[in-house]
Amino acid sequence: MENIVVIGYSSRNIACSAKRAGYNVYAIDAFCDVDLHQCTKDTRTLCPADGKDIHSFDSTSIIEMVNEFDMSPDAVVLGSGFELLDLSELACPVLNNPASIMEQVSDKYTLSKELKTLKVPHPETYSLNDAGSIDRPLMLKPRCAGGGRFNRIVSTDEQIDNAIDEISTIDPMLEAQDMLLQELVKGIPASVSVIANGKQAQAIAVNEQLIGVPGLTNLPFAYCGNITSFENPYALHMCRIATDVCAQLGLIGSNGVDFMVTDEGPVVIEINARFQGSLDSVEMATGMNLFTSHLEAFDGVIPHKPVANQYASRAILYSNSSVVITEDIQNQIKGEDTADIPDIGYVAEQNDPLTSILATGISRNEVCEKMRRTVERINAVL
Numbered sequence: 001m002e003n004i005v006v007i008g009y010s011s012r013n014i015a016c017s018a019k020r021a022g023y024n025v026y027a028i029d030a031f032c033d034v035d036l037h038q039c040t041k042d043t044r045t046l047c048p049a050d051g052k053d054i055h056s057f058d059s060t061s062i063i064e065m066v067n068e069f070d071m072s073p074d075a076v077v078l079g080s081g082f083e084l085l086d087l088s089e090l091a092c093p094v095l096n097n098p099a100s101i102m103e104q105v106s107d108k109y110t111l112s113k114e115l116k117t118l119k120v121p122h123p124e125t126y127s128l129n130d131a132g133s134i135d136r137p138l139m140l141k142p143r144c145a146g147g148g149r150f151n152r153i154v155s156t157d158e159q160i161d162n163a164i165d166e167i168s169t170i171d172p173m174l175e176a177q178d179m180l181l182q183e184l185v186k187g188i189p190a191s192v193s194v195i196a197n198g199k200q201a202q203a204i205a206v207n208e209q210l211i212g213v214p215g216l217t218n219l220p221f222a223y224c225g226n227i228t229s230f231e232n233p234y235a236l237h238m239c240r241i242a243t244d245v246c247a248q249l250g251l252i253g254s255n256g257v258d259f260m261v262t263d264e265g266p267v268v269i270e271i272n273a274r275f276q277g278s279l280d281s282v283e284m285a286t287g288m289n290l291f292t293s294h295l296e297a298f299d300g301v302i303p304h305k306p307v308a309n310q311y312a313s314r315a316i317l318y319s320n321s322s323v324v325i326t327e328d329i330q331n332q333i334k335g336e337d338t339a340d341i342p343d344i345g346y347v348a349e350q351n352d353p354l355t356s357i358l359a360t361g362i363s364r365n366e367v368c369e370k371m372r373r374t375v376e377r378i379n380a381v382l
Contacts, residue, residue: 001023001074001075001295002023002024002074003023003024003026003071003072003073003074003075004018004023004024004025004026004073004074004075004076004077005025005026005027005028005066005069005073005075005076005077006018006025006026006027006028006029006076006077006079007027007028007029007062007066007076007077007078007079007082007085008028008029008078008079008080008081008082008275009029009030009046009079009080009081009082010029010030010031010079010080010340010353011027011028011029011036011079012027012029012031012033012035012036012039012339012340013275013277013279013280013339014077014079014275014279014291015027015029015036015039015040016035016036016039016339017279017283017289017290017291018039018077018291019039019040020039020289020291021289021291021292021295023291024041024071025039025040025041026040026041026042026043026069026071026073027040027042027043027044028043028044028045028046028062028065028066029043029044029045029046030045030046030081031340031342031346032045032343033340033341033342033343034330034334034341034342034343035339035340035341041071042069042070044065044068044069057082058085059085059086059087059089062082062085062087063087063089063090066087066090072091072092073090073092074092075092075093075094075095075295076090076092076093076094076095077094077095077096077275077291077294078094078096078274079274079275080145080272080274080275080277081145083096083097083102083106083273083274084099084102084103084106086099093298095253095294095295095298096253096273096274097251097252097253097255097273097274101249101250101251101273102273102274104249105249105251105271105273106144106145106273107143107144108125108141108142108143108144108180108182108270109125109127109143109180111270111271112124112125112182114249115245115268118244118245118248120241120244120245120268121241121265121266121267121268122267122268122269123139123182123183123184123185123260123267123269124182124183125180125181125182125183126138126180126181126182127180127181128160128176128177128179128180128181130181131157131160131181132157134181136154136155136156137153137154137155137184138153138154138155138181138182138183138184139151139152139153139154139181139182139183139184140152140153140154140160140163140164140179140180140181140182141179141180141182142167142174142178142179142180143178143179143180144178147222147223148211148212148219148221148222148223149219149221149222149223149351150167150170150171150174151220151221152166152167152221153184154181160181164176164179167179185260185262185267185269186260186262187260187261187262187263187267188208188232188260188261189208189209189210189211189258189259189260189261189269190206190207190208190209190230190232190238190258190259190260190261190266191206191207191209191226191256191257191258191259191276191278192205192206192207192238192239192241192242192243192256192257192259193205193206193207193254193255193256193276193278193282193290194242194243194246194251194254194255194256194257195253195254195255195290195293195294195297195302195303196243196246196247196251196252196253196255196297196302197252197297197298197300197301197302198250198251198252198300199247199250200247200302201242201243201244201246201247201251201255201302202243202302202303202304202305203239203242203243203305204282204286204288204290204293204303204305204306205228205229205278205282205285205286205306205308206228206229206230206232206235206238206239207226207227207228207229207230207278207281207282208226208227208228208230208364209223209225209226209258210223210224210225210226210227210313210315210316211223211224212224213315215372215375216315216316216317216318216375217316217317217318217351218318218320218351219318219351222318222351223277223316224315224316224318225277225281225313225314225315225316225356225357226277226278226280226281226282226313226314227281227311227312227313227364227367227368228278228281228282228284228285228286228308228311228312228313229285229308229311231364232261234261234265234266237265237266238257238259238261238266241257241259241266241268242257245257245268245271246271249271249273251271251273252297252298253274253294253295253297253298254274254275254276254279254290254293254294254297255271255272255273255274255276256271256272256276256278257270257271257272258270258271258272275290275294277314277316278314280312280314280339280356280358281312281313281314282312283312284310284312284358284360285308285309285310285311285312285360286306286307286308286309287306287309288303288306310360310361310362311360311361311362311363311364311366311367312358312359312360312367313357313358313359313360313367313368313371314339314356314357314358315356315357315359315371315375316340316353316355316356316357317353317354317355317356317357317375317378318351318352318353318354319348319349319350319351319352319353319354319382320350320382321350322347322348322349322350323347323348323354323382324345324346324347325342325343325344325345325346325347325348326344327344328381329381329382330342330343330344332377332378332380332381333355333378336357336374336377336378337357337358337359337370337374338355338356338357338358338374339355339356339358340353340355340356341355342354342355354378355378357371357374357375357378359371359374
């Protein structure tokens with residue numbers, strides 16, 4: 001295996017991991033950041049200048065883009081936003097979870113029923129039709145994906161209707177039937193990174209999740225990155241739950257299980273049955289290559305749990321207002337320990353992800369302080 005095509009809304013972390021693993025990497029991506037170009041042989045953008053919306057890229061158009069590359073791919077790996085694509089017409093294998101499993105796991109409403117069957121702690125989940133008969137407050141969220149950007153706490157029918165109207169204004173593809181209501185669970189957000197082979201699973205790392213962090217975003221539930229490792233009395237329990245769930249669902253490759261760690265114990269929030277945003281921090285903390293482990297899992301190989309030699313973090317900085325990336329701004333970002341470096345001329349609208357800040361250290365406090373200082377320096381030039 002030599003040539004790998006990575007397809008995702010934001011695929012830089014997967015592509016660069018594949019490059020470090022020794023593969024020739026080709027990427028189809030919405031951002032095509034500077035560092036994505038640096039770790040790939042060629043790229044195609046999901047947001048061409050003709051204004052085509054990202055939602056309009058179906059299997060046929062993606063296959064056409066794959067065929068534009070000047071090589072024959074040995075495998076395709078699908079990242080966030082495209083994991084449900086049917087690419088069965090390609091001659092090469094797609095190294096992701098089977099579509100039937102992805103459909104079951106990606107839909108939070110369907111997943112909630114499966115987790116209840118498996119007796120896994122999970123928030124009570126309802127359709128909007130049940131709204132009148134359940135206790136409030138509740139969390140309104142998309143049934144599939146979203147990254148937390150569209151999550152809203154609601155307490156009345158009017159708030160539910162207003163939130164749906166607001167969300168559909170931001171993303172016209174999201175309508176009422178695409179939303180659900182979930183029991184509001186309070187605690188510390190965390191995740192477990194898992195490698196599975198369809199029958200067995202190994203927990204690789206426990207990660208603190210950065211959600212709605214002031215200074216990184218103005219969105220209260222937006223995913224802002226991870227810190228690896230997460231030291232918590234429930235860490236081992238979370239690993240057991242995550243590996244059991246991944247094995248019982250028949251997942252394969254790199255998967256992540258998101259938790260809320262409450263006073264009573266960990267509660268599974270959702271499952272990301274593909275590469276996760278924690279890839280950077282896990283690799284920096286442990287020194288392992290997750291892309292290699294992902295591919296080996298399709299041959300049935302499960303790695304030993306690595307030892308984290310340091311703390312590592314990836315923090316996503318969102319834009320406070322509309323920003324056009326100038327040479328000065330780009331130079332400041334490139335001069336820091338960053339990833340997802342936007343190209344000159346890129347327009348980051350308000351609440352769009354701008355760049356990722358990386359840090360390592362001997363303690364959580366050290367990496368948090370490094371991230372804070374980097375954010376200050378970047379904001380100074382915006």
